[in-house]
Amino acid sequence: MKGVDVLATAFRNAFRSRLRTSLTVLAIFIGAFTLSLTNGLGTGINQYIDDTVASVGVDDVMTVTKASEEEPTEGPAEYDPNQIATDGAPGATATALTDDDIDTIADIDGVESVEPSKSVLVDYVRHDDGTRYQLSVAELVPGMRMELVAGEQVDLDATDPELVLPESYVEPLDLGSAADAVGQTVALAVTDATGEQVTTEATVVGVAEPGVITMGGAVPNDVLAEELYDLQTTGAPEAETTRYAEASVSFDTTGGAAQTEALQDRLADAGFTGSTLEDQLGTITAVIDGIVLVLNGFAVIALVAAGIGIVNTLFMAVQERTREVGLMKAMGLSSGRVFSLFSIEAVVIGLVGSALGVLGAVGAGQLVNSVSGDLLADLPGLTLIAFDPVSIATVVLGVMAIALLAGTLPALRAARQDPISSLRYE
């Protein structure tokens, strides 16, 4: 028998007992559907985290803080004059980095450059003497990309003050549409160390969709950030202006994870804590992967049950076609071909079930995404359930492999069948 005929015959045989095959296909459908959805959930959430990492920055920068000297103890903590408020929970503090510390960090092997982060507190933003609105300014890391509605990313090397405004500010500030806002000038006010409020102007170069890290904040370029920091620290004693909550350290990533870890060790030896973005998000990703793994486990159990269904279906088919198989063998069909006929039939059932399951999952995913888009409006850009071709192909091929395995036993029985005893009259 020719290969194409084996395939065509197996395919036709698979649907000879329609109800029985449909039920088996349904069982596989359920398993493949669940597996695709749980996979899609993992992919969607991890993709979102990856995108967020890309929008926040770059994998060759780590945030360095000064390690707390003493372990946290019970009872009230002793006052440390070098403590500084951090952006974390209210009341959270960190030991500040001084200019000396910055120099120390810069000297550490593996550090390419170090940039103390200068946090700026903007009082308000205003356009054309209109209403004044509060605005937070996000930290800018080189390489940062944001999802823009209009305009461009800020130019780090530009000599003129630029900023990217969140989309939600466009209308209140009377800037027209997002596209109209690009190129317009807004005024930013800060209060300097003497308590006086001063303003400076900057050009809007882009309008950003709200993102997780920069949530609701504007992103300035270097020139603007410097200017705001200088204005804010005017009149402050030297000690105040040279204390930073943290610093960004650029390093060479070509050495891979091992080198990054070595650098973190060297920083730790010098009394600093360096954490990459991956460190900060890795825990979340690991938890999500763990949950998805458990969910996938359930789906795989469903698939194994469906595989047993295939075994059952095929045993019935072999039983039913005892004489047909006997006749074909009498007519010279080899045992090998009989084996392929039945195992391919199993694979066909697996293929149909898993293809339908994956398609169903993609459809259901779309539905879930449109609903969750409304429910999780605070996380724009989140596609809760995402499908990548590789995992879809893995599900389909995996199910086909399970089906092939399930088909072996019945196929072997059919292949071993003795033509004469199958043809003996009953």
Place this chain on the structure above:
Amino acid sequence: MVSPLLSVSNLHKTYGSGPSAFEALKGLDLDIAEGESIAIIGKSGSGKSTLMHLLALLDRPTFGSIVLDGTDTSRLSAKQLNQTRNSAFGFVFQQFFLNAQASVLDNVTLPLKIAGVGRRERTAQGIAALAQLELDDKAGNRANDLSGGQKQRVVIARALINQPRVIFADEPTGNLDTATGTVVEDILFDLNRRRGINLVVVTHDEELASRCDRRIYIRDGLIAAREAVAA
């Protein structure tokens, strides 16, 4: 004398082993000449089907040799046996063994499909074989929808399609009424006469047996009598 198509000597077949062993054939000799029609007759359980299965290379003898066209078949590999059955033999059984859901044409062309013949060629030959049995108008019907006589004609078309040298028929008319049985017999003997296809027919039916060139009477696994038609 021309060497026989099939030559059997000292054929033994034992089913099972130990105390339950049953010797169905006990040393049987038989030569079948090219173009001959042979009837195998005997009481139920005498070993007729067993002999036919051995001759048709569906089973291997416990002892003894079967020589086909000068080749000792015990030396053939499983693959060669399959090929021989596929290309040289046609089968007609008492029961039709048709795939009820498949079309008449698909049933008839099954041996060609097994042989690896392409679809177009199969269809052409299938229609031709059905035409010979005046069934070409039923090619597209489901096999299940035919009458018993039509079904047996489909089976004969299927046995014919690979241009076999021998047609083995086990009780070919056992399931048919006398009139249809006679039609089927006519077709078989016509094939034998006109195309020189050997017939090996297992039957209870004296009338059918009498139309064969030669009759072999089997009793308890041995040939009890041989009779040639008095020409």
